[in-house]
Amino acid sequence: MSSLEHAGTPGEVAAAPSAWDFFADRxxxxxxxxxxxxxxxxxxxxxxxxxxxxxxxxxxxGMGFLTSTTWDVGRGHFGILPAIxxxxxxxxxxxxxxGFFGVVMAIFLTQDFLPPRMxxxxxxTVELLAAIPSVVYGLWGIFVxxxxxxxxxxxxxxxxxxxxxxxxxxxxxGLLPAALVLAIMILPTVAAVSQDALRQVPYRTKEAAYxxxxxxxxxxxxxxxxxxxxxxFGALVLGFGRAxxxxxxxxxxxxxxxxxSLSLFSPANTLAALLALNFPEAGPREVAVLMYAALVxxxxxxxxxxxxxxxxxxARRKVGK
Amino acid sequence: MSPGTVPAxxxxxxxxxxxxxxxxxxxxxxxxxxxxxxxxxxxxxAWAAAILASIPLVSVLYMLVVRGxxxxxxxxxxxxxxxxxxxxxxxxxxxxxxxxxVMVGLAAVISVxxxxxxxxxxxxxxxxxxxxxxxxxxxxxxxxxxxxxxxxFAYASVVLVTGTYxxxxxxxxxxxxxxxxxxxxxxxxxxxxPRITRDAAYxxxxxxxxxIWKIVLPTALPGILTGVMLAVAxxxxxxxxxxxxxxxxxxxxxxxxxxxxxxxxxxxAVLIYNFSGMPFENQIELxxxxxxxxxxxxxxxxxxxxxLGHRRV
Numbered sequence: 137m138s139s140l141e142h143a144g145t146p147g148e149v150a151a152a153p154s155a156w157d158f159f160a161d162r163x164x165x166x167x168x169x170x171x172x173x174x175x176x177x178x179x180x181x182x183x184x185x186x187x188x189x190x191x192x193x194x195x196x197x198g199m200g201f202l203t204s205t206t207w208d209v210g211r212g213h214f215g216i217l218p219a220i221x222x223x224x225x226x227x228x229x230x231x232x233x234x235g236f237f238g239v240v241m242a243i244f245l246t247q248d249f250l251p252p253r254m255x256x257x258x259x260x261t262v263e264l265l266a267a268i269p270s271v272v273y274g275l276w277g278i279f280v281x282x283x284x285x286x287x288x289x290x291x292x293x294x295x296x297x298x299x300x301x302x303x304x305x306x307x308x309x310g311l312l313p314a315a316l317v318l319a320i321m322i323l324p325t326v327a328a329v330s331q332d333a334l335r336q337v338p339y340r341t342k343e344a345a346y347x348x349x350x351x352x353x354x355x356x357x358x359x360x361x362x363x364x365x366x367x368x369f370g371a372l373v374l375g376f377g378r379a380x381x382x383x384x385x386x387x388x389x390x391x392x393x394x395x396x397s398l399s400l401f402s403p404a405n406t407l408a409a410l411l412a413l414n415f416p417e418a419g420p421r422e423v424a425v426l427m428y429a430a431l432v433x434x435x436x437x438x439x440x441x442x443x444x445x446x447x448x449x450x451a452r453r454k455v456g457k
Numbered sequence: 458m459s460p461g462t463v464p465a466x467x468x469x470x471x472x473x474x475x476x477x478x479x480x481x482x483x484x485x486x487x488x489x490x491x492x493x494x495x496x497x498x499x500x501x502x503a504w505a506a507a508i509l510a511s512i513p514l515v516s517v518l519y520m521l522v523v524r525g526x527x528x529x530x531x532x533x534x535x536x537x538x539x540x541x542x543x544x545x546x547x548x549x550x551x552x553x554x555x556x557x558x559v560m561v562g563l564a565a566v567i568s569v570x571x572x573x574x575x576x577x578x579x580x581x582x583x584x585x586x587x588x589x590x591x592x593x594x595x596x597x598x599x600x601x602x603x604x605x606x607x608x609x610f611a612y613a614s615v616v617l618v619t620g621t622y623x624x625x626x627x628x629x630x631x632x633x634x635x636x637x638x639x640x641x642x643x644x645x646x647x648x649x650x651p652r653i654t655r656d657a658a659y660x661x662x663x664x665x666x667x668x669i670w671k672i673v674l675p676t677a678l679p680g681i682l683t684g685v686m687l688a689v690a691x692x693x694x695x696x697x698x699x700x701x702x703x704x705x706x707x708x709x710x711x712x713x714x715x716x717x718x719x720x721x722x723x724x725x726a727v728l729i730y731n732f733s734g735m736p737f738e739n740q741i742e743l744x745x746x747x748x749x750x751x752x753x754x755x756x757x758x759x760x761x762x763x764x765l766g767h768r769r770v
Contacts, residue, residue: 153664164666168582171574172592175640178633179595185613186606240506249503261511267759268517269694271729272748276517278733279524320513351486351496374601381603383697384726388733408605408697415612415701430609434602441601 186431193428201428207394207410214425216432218394222404223436226311226386227379229400230318234379235372237319238326242368245327246334247356266324274388277317282308282389285316289401306401309391314404317385326375333367333451334360366451373444381437383408407433518752525749528742535746540707540728546739550747552709553723556624557751559710560703560724561693563628564635569685572639576681579640580647581669592640599637607633608698616702624710624722627703631695635688642684646677679765686762690755696726705731725751 153161193201197214204215241262245255289306296302306312337360345355361368391403392413407429415426486493529535534549541548575592583589611630616622650673658668674681704721705728711717725747732744 153662153667157664157667161664161666164669165582168574168578169588171571171576172578172588174571175575175592175595175599175636176588178636179599181614182602182606182610182633185610189613189617237506237510240503241510244503244507249500258507258511261514264756264759265514267690267694267755268514269696269726269751269755271694271696271726271733272517272521272752275729275733275744275748276520280516280520323510349486351492353496353499354492377601381601381605383603383605384730387697388730408603411605411609412697412700415609416704427609427613430606434606437601437603437606438598441598444601445597 190427190431193424219405219407223406229315233319234323241327242330270384274385277389281313300398303399304402312400314390322375329371333364337363370447377440387412521749524745528746553725553728556723557725560627564631567632568635576643579644596637596640605697611702622704622721623719627699630698631692638688643681646680650676683762683766690758
């Protein structure tokens with residue numbers, strides 16, 4: 137408080153910045169700017185590196201790489217259609233599950249269902265789901281999820297096997313356990329972004345609905361959700377983007393088999409799992425092809441994530457008005 | 458379900474369908490009306506969904522404690538021993554703990570200074586410049602970068618160049634994943650520093666860097682540290698970027714008293730992945746025990762960062 141004690145003589149206090157101060161100021165600002173440029177450079181460098189290393193693969197296999205279904209290192213046949221299909225299918229399944237639970241969780245946490253203390257408990261639970269490493273989820277999936285759902289899967293196969301979704305047995309790893317674990321992993325993203333969207337709806341909007349005699353759920357379903365819809369849609373897109381790039385849990389649970397199937401119980405493959413499994417032992421020929429696959433994954437995730445961010449910007453602007 | 462938390466307006470609302478029952482106008486909504494019942498039913502559904510969504514976390518933690526803890530059984534030597542080969546019994550994952558710490562530490566050394574410098578530019582020097590907008594976009598894009606692609610990038614730019622799998626290659630991949638988190642959280646933290654504090658410093662004749670060094674950074678420090686710790690917690694659990702950059706190793710980083718970084722390096726996450734697919738009971742037990750250690754490590758850093766964040770004004 138007694139700052140006067142620290143003040144020196146008037147000349148000392150009022151001195152203009154020295155030449156050294158000027159130099160330090162300039163140098164520091166230049167460094168900060170360099171840091172900013174470095175981030176831009178990093179993104180460009182990542183794109184350039186992967187693109188450059190993928191070029192031999194693109195040159196040799198062209199667009200046929202995206203539509204071929206065989207992956208045979210020995211004969212030099214490479215195609216990633218099953219991996220693209222598996223990536224999209226597993227992410228879509230995960231999004232359906234996580235979308236439902238994530239949005240319900242967001243409603244539950246933002247619409248005064250819980251006393252504040254309980255809300256903190258549930259919110260922390262959802263956030264901690266995001267903190268568990270994906271490899272631990274993979275381990276948990278192998279030893280808990282697969283044995284748990286196998287009886288149900290077998291029952292569905294024997295009784296409803298004619299429906300293509302249940303058209304094969306669950307022999308261990310497969311699409312459904314992978315999608316379930318994936319759903320758990322993207323649930324925090326969907327729930328957190330949806331909560332933000334719901335919180336941005338002005339409180340008086342809800343009060344107006346209650347004032348008109350709406351029940352709690354009428355207010356939520358007919359007023360809150362439609363108002364926050366764009367933001368929630370953005371949350372789903374961002375969650376989808378997260379799911380597309382998830383690697384370990386899928387590499388451990390999906391079975392890594394190159395086949396195109398609608399069945400929830402058959403093993404499949406994803407782009408990220410393909411990279412994780414084949415990179416460590418790849419020769420130079422295969423590396424170029426894998427880099428091509430990495431480029432495809434990069435393009436898909438960038439597209440989805442940029443779309444998600446764009447939707448969020450629109451949503452913020454809409455509610456702000 | 459729990460009317461105690463419902464705003465009073467909802468309960469005391471006139472309803473045309475029931476309000477005129479018995480000839481007098483009632484402001485009460487009948488509890489047996491379809492709308493009211495539907496609302497109660499949906500509330501039950503929301504509770505059920507919320508509890509169902511919490512089951513995985515409980516189950517994961519339970520399995521970690523039971524299966525991981527069973528292996529520990531007060532034999533701490535597992536933390537300092539080397540991983541066992543095929544049919545061996547015993548063993549541990551000491552080198553993997555060291556490897557994880559070394560690689561995450563290296564990644565933090567690379568990413569934290571760059572991230573904070575960048576955040577200083579975004580928050581203080583040119584918040585509305587075109588460069589800042591482009592950098593924010595790049596940082597957001599990097600946040601969504603699949604972790605395996607960070608590994609692919611480090612493989613192309615470090616492993617292929619140096620010709621060997623190594624700890625720095627793994628650290629490079631982790632740094633790419635940490636940078637955007639550090640940048641975005643540090644920027645937010647610096648923006649929270651009140652305008653007037655800064656203006657007071659400028660009024661006393663500080664240069665811009667003096668304001669940043671002496672006012673903004675110290676005030677924003679808890680927030681910046683929260684971001685750094687969150688990034689560290691995430692990096693410690695990452696597996697995909699290490700698979701083909703650091704690979705794995707059954708030996709110590711230190712050999713004959715010299716630290717050799719340019720060689721394949723073990724990490725807890727890759728050890729869990731490798732051992733989970735093995736047909737040997739010993740290795741699977743070790744995978745669970747290593748998971749327990751990894752999760753404790755990650756949760757510890759995560760919770761510490763939350764506590765730090767809470768103290769922030």
